[in-house]
Amino acid sequence: MSARRILVVDDEQGIRAALSQLLEFEGYEVRSVGGAAPAFDAIASWRPDLVFLDVKMAGVDGLEALREIRAKDPQALVVMISGHATIQTAVEATQLGAYDILEKPLDTDRILVLLRNALATRALREEVTTLRAHIESRWQIVGHSFAVRSLLEQIERVGPTQARVLITGENGTGKELVAQALHKRSARAAAPFVEVNCAAIPSELIESELFGHMKGSFTGATQDRAGKFEQADGGTIFLDEIGDMAPAAQAKVLRVLEDGEVTRIAGPKSRKIDVRVLAATNKELGAEIAAGRFREDLFYRLNVVPLHLPPLRERREDIPLLVQHFVEVLAERERVPPRQITGDAIDALAHLDWPGNVRELRNTVERLLILAAGPLVTLADVERLTGRRTAEPGGLGALADAGTFEEFKHAAERAYLLLKLRQYDWNVSETARAIDMPRSNLYKKIERYRLVREGA
Numbered sequence: 352m353s354a355r356r357i358l359v360v361d362d363e364q365g366i367r368a369a370l371s372q373l374l375e376f377e378g379y380e381v382r383s384v385g386g387a388a389p390a391f392d393a394i395a396s397w398r399p400d401l402v403f404l405d406v407k408m409a410g411v412d413g414l415e416a417l418r419e420i421r422a423k424d425p426q427a428l429v430v431m432i433s434g435h436a437t438i439q440t441a442v443e444a445t446q447l448g449a450y451d452i453l454e455k456p457l458d459t460d461r462i463l464v465l466l467r468n469a470l471a472t473r474a475l476r477e478e479v480t481t482l483r484a485h486i487e488s489r490w491q492i493v494g495h496s497f498a499v500r501s502l503l504e505q506i507e508r509v510g511p512t513q514a515r516v517l518i519t520g521e522n523g524t525g526k527e528l529v530a531q532a533l534h535k536r537s538a539r540a541a542a543p544f545v546e547v548n549c550a551a552i553p554s555e556l557i558e559s560e561l562f563g564h565m566k567g568s569f570t571g572a573t574q575d576r577a578g579k580f581e582q583a584d585g586g587t588i589f590l591d592e593i594g595d596m597a598p599a600a601q602a603k604v605l606r607v608l609e610d611g612e613v614t615r616i617a618g619p620k621s622r623k624i625d626v627r628v629l630a631a632t633n634k635e636l637g638a639e640i641a642a643g644r645f646r647e648d649l650f651y652r653l654n655v656v657p658l659h660l661p662p663l664r665e666r667r668e669d670i671p672l673l674v675q676h677f678v679e680v681l682a683e684r685e686r687v688p689p690r691q692i693t694g695d696a697i698d699a700l701a702h703l704d705w706p707g708n709v710r711e712l713r714n715t716v717e718r719l720l721i722l723a724a725g726p727l728v729t730l731a732d733v734e735r736l737t738g739r740r741t742a743e744p745g746g747l748g749a750l751a752d753a754g755t756f757e758e759f760k761h762a763a764e765r766a767y768l769l770l771k772l773r774q775y776d777w778n779v780s781e782t783a784r785a786i787d788m789p790r791s792n793l794y795k796k797i798e799r800y801r802l803v804r805e806g807a
Contacts, residue, residue, distance in 0.1 A: 355470055358399035359383040360390040360416070361432060362408045366455070370403060373459060374466075387411035387419075394420060394427075401469055406433040406440060406452075414443060421448040426476065428469050432457070492528055493676045494669035498661045501776040502529070509656050510536025515608075517593075517653045518631040520660030523710030526631035529658060530589040533629060542586030547579050549600075550592035557600045559616055562607075568617030580613045580624055587627045593653065594634035594645060605649045628653065659804070663705040663712060665773045670701040673709065677716040687720045692728040699733045765800040768793070777804045 357379045359370050367383040374381045382397060384390050386408055394402065402420065406413035413431060420427050431444045431452040441452050450469050453461065492503060509516060510533045518526045527546070534544045552560050559569075563578030579588060590596070596604070607613050608628065612621040630653045639645035663670070674697055682689035696719075705711050715737060723732045768786075775782040779797070783790040796802075 354378055354380040355401070356380045356382070356397060356399040357466075358390065358393055358397070358402045360385075360387070360402060360408075360413075361405040362386055363405070366405070366432070366457075370457065370462075373462065377463065377466075379466075387413075387416040390416060391419065394424075400473055401428040401430065401450075401466065403430050403432055403453075406431050406444070407435075414440075414447060417444065417447045417449055428473055430465065430469065491676070492525065492532060493673050494666060495672060496666040496669045497775050497781070498666045498773070499669060501778070502658065502660070505656075505658060506532050506536060509533060509658070511538065513627055515628045515630070515653055515655040516658055517636075517650075517656070518629065518658045518660065519636075520631075520633065521662050521708055522633050523705075523708030524660040524662060525709050526633075526660060527589070527591060529660065530587075530591075530629045530631060534587040534589075534627075537587065537627065539586045539627060543583050544587050544589065545579050545583035546589045546591060548591045550595035554597035554600075557597055558603060561600060562603060562613050562615055563618070564616035565618050568615075572616075575615070578613065578615065580607060580626055581622065583626045584624045585626075587629060590628065590630040592632060593630040594632035594636055594639055598644075598646070601646045601649050605646060605652060608649075608652045661773055661776075663708045665770065667701050670712065671697050673712055674700055674716055677713050678720065681717055681720060685717070687717060690720050690723055690726060690728050692719070693730065695730045696728050696733045699730050703737065761800075764796070765802070768796055768800065769802055772797075772802065772804075 357374050359367050359374075359381060361367050361370075361383070362385050364385070367385070371381045371383050382393055382399070384393055387410060390402070390404070393399070404413050404416060404420075408416075411419075413433075417429055417431065420429060425448070427448075428450050429448070431440075431449045432455065433440055433452060434455040444452050450472075451465055453465070492499065492506075494500075506529065516530075516533060518529050520526055530546075531544065534540060547561065549557065559572075559576070559578065561578050561580055563576050563581055564572050566572055566574050590604070607624075610621075611623060611625070613624050614621040636645055636650050636654075640647045640650060674692060678689065678692065681687040700712070700715070707714075718736055719728045719732055722736055723729070771782050771786055772779075775785060779793055780790055783793045786793075
């Protein structure tokens, strides 16, 4: 690692020389200037890690210079130097964002201790920034298909609002990814994001998990415990697989949404909470409501803004981009050997069926990178390690079951239109332009084949 850069700003030549000599002896890279104007230039071109800045200087004084430095870079580390430090000066410097203030004559030991602590703070801040960047890459939504672009536009519009969102889609399509993106684009981004997998919690424990409990309220309740709703206060709660939630818990969630209050099991009183609710499911909630397994009133409370995630088979054009993304992420974070994947191997992956969607594709890419025979991942590796061959271009699939040629034509047309409508997120005008069909004709065919958007 290169030496940390320190800029010394003082209009006294003796102070600059003494401080520079000390810092250089300690292994720092040092520059010194005699006023605010050259200091601004040095900060812009040299990017020091820390600035020692004199309070009293001719022209622009140190406090005014500090104000300008922090305005341009709120993360700048600045230590003030003062010959006559007063409490008022110290308070003003702190309010303007100074890390600390030193009095002249400067004490060598104090300078070195302060410097170590300040740079350790900077290193920790840089580590947090790097970690946050890694987390951001984890939740990155990858793709250039119309479906993904449309989804990202909706996230940008809905994220900053307080609206509840119901995210639907098959397993592995990235519903949690969308929930994270909505949270990060909201005013609650710095507050907690609390995830609850409703399918993974036993029905007898779901109420305690969501709403909390008091000590002694049931066997095993050895202490008071806040539930997930309380933990998410001020932030976002993500109810994943909401379609698997027990009926009793559904009723309580509905009450929380209506009243904005939560009551722990055996709790003496309710507590006000401020929580944005996002929910997701891979089930058809309309069918669940009809079967009596899901409350219709809860569905309407949650489904303020519906977001549907298409399966990977309906956005195959994104697969090459996803494969490259997973190669980079796995090599960087999971220490998986980086390999190049040949064009025909990527093409083969793009033509396979992916019932497990993006999650299955990621796992497959990881397997290929680990187990491929040579330095390249080839078509032979794909077929050997997936146990599947790519579908023949002329394969008819379910269309081959048509009894007559006329039935086949209708089935093929219906399947084609449904595929294209999904691909363009049911935007009829966009779909009509893409397939070169008058919009009025497309509307007639939608009615003729009774095409209905999933989750509508």
